[in-house]
Amino acid sequence: MTRKELIEQIREKQSFLCVGLDTDLDKMPKGLKEIVKKEYEEEEMTFGMLFEFSTRIIDATAPYCVAYKPNLAFYEAYGIEGMAAFEGIIEYLQENYPKHLIIADAKRGDIGNTSKMYAKTFFEQYNVDALTVAPYMGEDSVTPFLGYDGKWVVLLALTSNKGSHDFQLMKDENGERLFEKVLKKSQEWGNDENMMYVVGATQGQMFEDIRKLAPNHFLLVPGVGAQGGSLEEVCKYGMIKDCGLLVNSSRGIIYASNEKDFDEVAGQKAQELQQQMAKILADAGIC
Amino acid sequence: MTRKELIEQIREKQSFLCVGLDTDLDKMPKGLKEIVKKEYEEEEMTFGMLFEFSTRIIDATAPYCVAYKPNLAFYEAYGIEGMAAFEGIIEYLQENYPKHLIIADAKRGDIGNTSKMYAKTFFEQYNVDALTVAPYMGEDSVTPFLGYDGKWVVLLALTSNKGSHDFQLMKDENGERLFEKVLKKSQEWGNDENMMYVVGATQGQMFEDIRKLAPNHFLLVPGVGAQGGSLEEVCKYGMIKDCGLLVNSSRGIIYASNEKDFDEVAGQKAQELQQQMAKILADAGIC
Numbered sequence: 001m002t003r004k005e006l007i008e009q010i011r012e013k014q015s016f017l018c019v020g021l022d023t024d025l026d027k028m029p030k031g032l033k034e035i036v037k038k039e040y041e042e043e044e045m046t047f048g049m050l051f052e053f054s055t056r057i058i059d060a061t062a063p064y065c066v067a068y069k070p071n072l073a074f075y076e077a078y079g080i081e082g083m084a085a086f087e088g089i090i091e092y093l094q095e096n097y098p099k100h101l102i103i104a105d106a107k108r109g110d111i112g113n114t115s116k117m118y119a120k121t122f123f124e125q126y127n128v129d130a131l132t133v134a135p136y137m138g139e140d141s142v143t144p145f146l147g148y149d150g151k152w153v154v155l156l157a158l159t160s161n162k163g164s165h166d167f168q169l170m171k172d173e174n175g176e177r178l179f180e181k182v183l184k185k186s187q188e189w190g191n192d193e194n195m196m197y198v199v200g201a202t203q204g205q206m207f208e209d210i211r212k213l214a215p216n217h218f219l220l221v222p223g224v225g226a227q228g229g230s231l232e233e234v235c236k237y238g239m240i241k242d243c244g245l246l247v248n249s250s251r252g253i254i255y256a257s258n259e260k261d262f263d264e265v266a267g268q269k270a271q272e273l274q275q276q277m278a279k280i281l282a283d284a285g286i287c
Numbered sequence: 288m289t290r291k292e293l294i295e296q297i298r299e300k301q302s303f304l305c306v307g308l309d310t311d312l313d314k315m316p317k318g319l320k321e322i323v324k325k326e327y328e329e330e331e332m333t334f335g336m337l338f339e340f341s342t343r344i345i346d347a348t349a350p351y352c353v354a355y356k357p358n359l360a361f362y363e364a365y366g367i368e369g370m371a372a373f374e375g376i377i378e379y380l381q382e383n384y385p386k387h388l389i390i391a392d393a394k395r396g397d398i399g400n401t402s403k404m405y406a407k408t409f410f411e412q413y414n415v416d417a418l419t420v421a422p423y424m425g426e427d428s429v430t431p432f433l434g435y436d437g438k439w440v441v442l443l444a445l446t447s448n449k450g451s452h453d454f455q456l457m458k459d460e461n462g463e464r465l466f467e468k469v470l471k472k473s474q475e476w477g478n479d480e481n482m483m484y485v486v487g488a489t490q491g492q493m494f495e496d497i498r499k500l501a502p503n504h505f506l507l508v509p510g511v512g513a514q515g516g517s518l519e520e521v522c523k524y525g526m527i528k529d530c531g532l533l534v535n536s537s538r539g540i541i542y543a544s545n546e547k548d549f550d551e552v553a554g555q556k557a558q559e560l561q562q563q564m565a566k567i568l569a570d571a572g573i574c
Contacts, residue, residue, distance in 0.1 A: 022401070073397060073404035079412050083370050109421065110360060110394050111448040111514075114309070117360035125366050134396065136423045136443055138450025156423055161398040163425025166472055173460050185453055227398075 001101050001129045002150055003193050003218070007242050009066045009099055014278035014287045016243050017270060018067035018103065018220065020250025021057070021089070023050050023074045027255050029262035046078050050085035053262075055092050057254050060267035064274035067101035067246055068093060069220075090126050101246075103130040103154060103220065112140040123148045130154050132198060132220075135182045139189055146190045153195045157182050158210065160200025160223030183213040192216040199238070201229020201247065207237035218244050224273075225252030231273070235280045243286055249273060288388050288416045289437055290480050290505070294529050296353045296386055301565035301574045303530050304557060305354035305390065305507065307537025308344070308376070310337050310361045314542050316549035333365050337372035340549075342379050344541050347554035351561035354388035354533055355380060356507075377413050388533075390417040390441060390507065399427040410435045417441050419485060419507075422469045426476055433477045440482045444469050445497065447487025447510030470500040479503040486525070488516020488534065494524035505531050511560075512539025518560070522567050530573055536560060 010016050028049055040048035058068065075086035093102055108118040108131065122131045123145070130152035133142055145153045158168055158179040168179045186195065192214075199210050201223035210219065219238055223229035224247055231247060238245055249269075257265035281287040297303050315336055327335035345355065362373035380389055395405040395418065409418045410432070417439035420429055432440045445455055445466040455466045473482065479501075486497050488510035497506065506525055510516035511534055518534060525532055536556075544552035568574040 024404070071397075071401060071404075073395075073401045073408070077404045077408045077412060079408075080367060080371050080374065084367050087367065105397075107397050107421070108360075108394070110358075110392075111446070111450075111509075114358060114360045117311075117358075117364045121360065121364040121366075125364060134394070134421045134423050136421050136454060137446050137448060138453030138455070140448050140450040142450075159398070159424050161424060161427050163398075163427040163429075166425030167423060167465065167468060168425070170457070170459055170465060170468060172457055178454065178457060178465065181454060181457060222398075 006066065006101060006218070010243050010281070011287050013064070013066055013274070014281055015064055015066055015274040016245050016247055016277055016281075017065040017273050018069050018246045018248040019057070019061050019065045019253055019270060020105070020222070020248045021054050021068060021070040021074070021254065022250045023054050023254070025049060025078065028053060029258050029260065031260040032262070046081040047085050047088070050075065050078065050082060051088050054085070054089045056263040057266050058093065058097065060263040061253065061270040062097050062100065064267070064270040065100070067103055069103040069105045069248055069250075071250070072104060072106040087126065090128060094127070101130060102128040103132065104128045105132045107132050107134045107156065109134040109137050109141040111137065112144060115141050115144040119145045119148070123151050130196070132156065135186065142186065143189050146194055151194065153190060154220050155182065155186055155195060155197050157197040158199050158203050158206060160202045160227050160229065164200065180209070180213055183210065187214070192218070196220050196246070198222065200227070201231070201234050202227055204233050205237055207234060211238065211240070216240065216244065218246060220246045220248060222248045222250075225249045231276060239280070239284055241286070243281065247277070293353065293388060293505070297530050297568075298574050300351070300353055300561070301568055302351055302353055302561040303532050303534055303564055304352040304560050305356050305533045305535040306344070306348050306352045306540055306557060307392070307509070307535045308341050308355060308357040308361070308541065309537045310341050310541070312336060312365065315340060316545050316547065318547040319549070333368040334372050334375070337362065337365065337369060338375050341372070341376045343550040344553050345380065345384065347550040348540065348557040349384050349387065351554070351557035352387070354390055356390040356392050356535055356537070358537070359391060359393040374413065377415060381414070388417060389415040390419065391415045392419045394419050394421045394443065396421040396424050396428040398424065399431060402428050402431040406432045406435070410438050417483070419443065422473065429473065430476050433481055438481065440477060441507050442469065442473055442482060442484055444484040445486050445490050445493060447489045447514050447516065451487065467496070467500055470497065474501070479505070483507050483533070485509065487514070488518070488521050489514055491517070491520050492524055494521060498525060498527070503527065503531065505533060507533045507535060509535045509537070512536045518563055526567070526571055528573070530568065534564070
């Protein structure tokens, strides 16, 4: 998906919401197991639970979001069946919601020939639109992901977690911080048409500093909701003239209800966020 | 596997060799396909190739090494069948070579609840002994992997690739470099019984600096062979009184021959390295 197409979707849906699919079998809603039991064989139950939960969440939230972010950890944890579910969910999205951006949240990154294999996995085998990538290993760990038309690297810059302070805020002799180095250096490898950055919603005013170094890049912003970040603050400091933000919510949407109505409630939560976003986009003159 | 058990293996085999399983279908030896065709159904060919290649390499090299390092990228790239092969190879190792350390080279690391899922995947689902982890996201991205008895985090410190210079050598106002911060900070989370560090063989004399900060930790050292690192130099600066090194070779062993004798030649290459290592261990008074 190109930047232009992504912005068109944001304008059309009046939303820059990304729904995170962190599908944890320990948190499945009541009653889902019974439904799945009727439709799947005993040995397909893990696949069935993951697939049915995710696709019902997708159907309910699709009108209100522009992107989905399946988190690989939550599929890998269930072995082969988990990966089959990941594959099934990607295919389901591609068939039914081809205009939604799919971000595989896998935080990959390795020496060149290994990153090349990861790129092949996600951009050829699964054919997703974007992949989160960790910057620690530098240029040759990132560039193999940049050679695909219409595909995106979503590079970790300043993450939403407490541990982000351990290394990302380290300052060099001139006061430049590690995440700022990542922002600057990586712009020698990619551009705002094939690279986004992860910036946690919990980082508040730091968005001002980020925008000094990456004025036009899209930012993928986790941490609104369960992790405590504020949508208003993110937009105040991070929004640019064509939006430039994808705000992710995972647990706040997908586990909003533990009852049979989990998908309906997920849809409502997504719609609430979409309505807040529509207002922000209107106030900013974007929609 | 405990540190004590690992050191016993090193003494017994007179080897600190780790064989990296970067199993690329584009590099399979001549004739293997015909053998696999006879034993596997058409739809199992990918599994069959990956499994047969890897297990034959394992059988040929097991007497000369103490560890195997399957590289997840090279299994994930082949989708579900690739992951089934990974699972099969782990089971094969556990059944036939239970004293070999298994390091899943996956370079994972994410916010706490996601790292917890990755830990579950590798230390419960696959039950490997060790996992490579990327430090960029800090404490809560690493500690979930440290809560397992006899399991190891292998944290990236100073990697073997060219890109390692981009961020890992960044200096703070006191001249302390990022990889040094990683070494220091991470010792607040784990110790030399549950944490190792990745230090590339291409880093030469930097091993001296590493040993100042991590005098007792095991170091996993990739980059000997295809990437140009020197075994002698690594040992000169990095070896400690109970060895403290696992030196990895992947391509230099597993693709040493492209002919039918690929496993035999891989065994010879592993043995050559083992013999060099035996001499070094003897000279150091370890064996």
